[in-house]
Amino acid sequence: xxxxxxxxxxxxxxxxxxxxxxxxxxxxxxxxxxxxxxxxxxxxxxxxxxxxxxxxxxxxxxxxxxxxxxxxxxxxxxxxxxxxxxxxxxxxxxxxxxxxxxxxxxxxxxxxxxxxxxxxxxxxxxxxxxxxxxxxxxxxxxxxxxxx
Amino acid sequence: xxxxxxxxxxxxxxxxxxxxxxxxxxxxxxxxxxxxxxxxxxxxxxxxxxxxx
Numbered sequence: 001x002x003x004x005x006x007x008x009x010x011x012x013x014x015x016x017x018x019x020x021x022x023x024x025x026x027x028x029x030x031x032x033x034x035x036x037x038x039x040x041x042x043x044x045x046x047x048x049x050x051x052x053x054x055x056x057x058x059x060x061x062x063x064x065x066x067x068x069x070x071x072x073x074x075x076x077x078x079x080x081x082x083x084x085x086x087x088x089x090x091x092x093x094x095x096x097x098x099x100x101x102x103x104x105x106x107x108x109x110x111x112x113x114x115x116x117x118x119x120x121x122x123x124x125x126x127x128x129x130x131x132x133x134x135x136x137x138x139x140x141x142x143x144x145x146x147x148x
Numbered sequence: 149x150x151x152x153x154x155x156x157x158x159x160x161x162x163x164x165x166x167x168x169x170x171x172x173x174x175x176x177x178x179x180x181x182x183x184x185x186x187x188x189x190x191x192x193x194x195x196x197x198x199x200x201x
Contacts, residue, residue, distance in 0.1 A: 005162045010169035017172045017180065034180045038188050043199070045188040047181030055171075059181040077164050081155040090199060092188050114159060120200065128197045140191055142199075 001111055003073035015085050018078050019051065024065030031071060032057045033078050038092065043142070046093040048075055060096050072107060079143075080118070087145040092124075094140035104141065109134035119143040 010019040018033040030051040035044045048071075049059030065071075079091060095101035108115060112134060115121060122129045123138035132141065151168040179185065 001159050001161075003160055005157070005160055005164060007162060007164050009164055009166050010172055011166040012172035012176050013168055014176050017175055018166075019169065019172060032180075036179065036181060036185045038185065038192055040189075040192040040195075040199070043188075043192060045181070045185045047184040049181060057180050059184045073160055074164075077155070077157040077160050077162065080157050080159055081164065081166070084155070092192070094187070094191075096184075111159075118158065122200060124191055124195070127194045129195065129200065140188070 001073070001076075001114060004070045005077050006070065006074045009074075009078065015082065020074055022063065022065050022067055022071055024067040026063070026065045029063055029065055031063075031074075033075055034059075035082060035089075035091070040090075042088065043090040043092055044086075046075075046079065046091050062096075083119070083143075083145040087147060090142050090144045092140055092142050094124075101139070105136070105138060108132060108141065118146060120146055 006020040016035045020031055022029045022031050032049055032051050034047045038045050047059045049057045050061045050063055052058050095104055120143060121132040122142040123132040123136050124140040125138045129142060153166045155164045155166065157164060
């Protein structure tokens with residue numbers, strides 16, 4: 001994969017909260033990536049959003065700053081670092097909208113060979129987990145580092 | 149002196165610098181992105197198959 005990334009990232013000591021600045025047609029926008037423990041042991045939810053003036057995270061905003069691929073590549077790089085630190089954690093993620101989930105599916109499908117070398121990739125479909133395949137319509141995704 | 153670590157992304161072939169932020173440290177332990185988390189929990193509760201081993 002040859003995408004640009006935002007290379008300066010702020011992080012919390014516990015490595016669960018990450019901030020970086022998206023620079024695009026609407027100016028500089030502070031983005032936040034958060035990994036939160038879910039009710040299922042060992043599963044962490046991945047959320048991406050904008051940080052608003054009150055320092056609250058808006059994870060349902062559509063920013064349209066013209067740097068979508070760079071933001072997604074940065075999130076992918078953060079996930080890579082996160083799962084290197086916590087290789088036994090499952091990460092669950094989905095889009096805010098069907099279109100966004102479809103975008104994630106396309107991105108995963110496009111780079112499935114490379115991603116599969118690093119991660120187990122599963123799809124949440126009809127209340128079951130099935131191995132992710134290209135073009136599989138799904139509600140959410142679960143990934144975990146492959147342990148070599 | 150801020151604490152930094154570098155990570156070379158295998159996938160992107162790029163290096164990223166992580167710098168520990170005291171502002172973000174203040175958020176540790178708080179539930180962020182609550183709506184997204186609630187949605188994830190709802191999906192996981194409905195899951196009929198166990199997590200793969």
